[in-house]
Amino acid sequence: MNHDSDPRVLPDRVRQLVIGAGFGGLGMAIKLDEDGERDFLVIEKGGDVGGTWRDNTYPGAACDVPSQLYSYSFAPNPSWSKSFSPQPEIQAYLQGVAREAGVLDRFAFDTAVEEAAWDEAGQVWQVEVSRAGERHTITTDVLISAAGALCEPRLPDIDGIDTFQGEVFHSARWDHDTDLTGKRVAVIGTGASSIQIVPEIQKVVGHLDVYQRTAPWVIPRHDRAYTGVEKALFKRVPAIQKLYRTAIYWGREAYVPAFTRRPELALPARLLGLSNIRRGIADPELRARVTPDYAIGCKRILISNTYYPALASDNVSLVTDGIAKITGDAIVTADGVERPIDVLVVATGFHVTDPPIAERIRGRDGRKLADVWSENGQGAYKGCTVHGFPNLFQIVGPNTGLGHSSMVFMIESQLAYIRDALGTMQTDGLATVEPRAEVQQAWNDDLQRRMEPSVWSSGGCASWYLDEHGRNTTLWPRATFTFRRLLSRFDKTAYTVAPARTREDAFA
Ligand code: NAP
16 A cells, blocks of 8 residues: 555555654664655654654753764765754754655654454554544564654652642743743752753743752763864765764664673772862762762763753752642752752653553463563563564563664664564565564573673662562663674574465565
């Protein structure tokens, strides 16, 4: 089926259905198209491509991986304005890449997946979607979920938060209609989002209370604008830009052993973090309160030159007493102090180890992916496929996250794997592929064994990397080039495969 006629009319059947139009889903669409696949559809609940970069529009939003690396290898952008791109540039980049690839005619925006259920008799997925209150079922041979790991805001479960009468919003759902000028504002959380927000809003608010539960490690941000000469060279001599990218990649990759096996190697980073505190804050008491008491790298290492000076500003208070409750107009801490506010910003992160999309996918025996995962935590084979869920592929699935380098590299590795899987299904005449249970188990056992010496397990912190069972089901504990190698070919022997009834039936 070809959808270039009218993307507003949802098809009844496609060969591949992709969920999500962020880096993962857009990349998949481009690669499917390149492979000659025309009969696919990308379902996106938002109104545009971009995923996390469409949603996170808070003041100061920018990437903390250099954009030379945090971009598709197949779509270099010679025009990045600086080494770490601001959110609007990344969003514009993704829009431009989508446009130029000519795939947007197969994207259905403002359309949400309600439920995807495997139909064993038909060997297809039945995917119920909704758009503008209307439901529609799409049958697909292959379901590719690129729903994203950092997409569903996690709201804090604080007594009385619903009774707050002022403006309240999550960092990933910034309310641009709320003018913060001169207001009393509170930010709950001191993670990657918060430390970008705080220095920006500190400049305009009347007073800012920053509620810190755990101090993050924050090292300097070596950001700079690219010169005109550099940009011209990137444009005229693409090999130079590639060289930049390669150098950044290997520079980042050199950090891996400090995270995975030898946390003591992170001493230089720890010293950088401590000197960043000294440089940004003069008050010894405040310095002590922002100094983390766990190993650097245990939580994501943050980068900023402006966060500590903002905390030290006259109009900012760092609050480290626990939050007891929220009233109609104030936050009350455990010591009984009440701090009145007009606006509350919750920068409390996302549902990562319990991704909401898993609530919407039902496998071969009718069980929800979320139920299967609730027993031992989320797990997959190669972060991509799951036993009991034939012809389901995930992009940025379990244990594919990174703390040190670009997720786009991981995404492209998964795209290669999925493309090879689809190609194998076609050439070998297969209707279904499903990873064998014991292969998936061995993969995850190996990952968990590798987690043991890592700083994420031994560093003495709680983090969103760990699930409710204390297992790290989010990060990749090896070199990223190893991930790429392991996913370079679809390994059919790890799968139970079912032949198509006729060769033409091979996922057609
Ligand atoms: P996060 O790292 O999960 O941080 C959430 C913050 O909220 C933490 O400080 C946490 O404290 C605090 N918190 C959560 N619940 C709380 C509660 N009930 N009471 C008080 N404090 C509470 O979330 P994020 O900052 O949105 O970042 C998430 C991830 O997104 C990052 O790690 C990164 O991977 C990505 N990100 C990247 C960038 C970038 O590239 N520049 C920017 C933003 C986000 P505890 O530490 O005590 O749990």
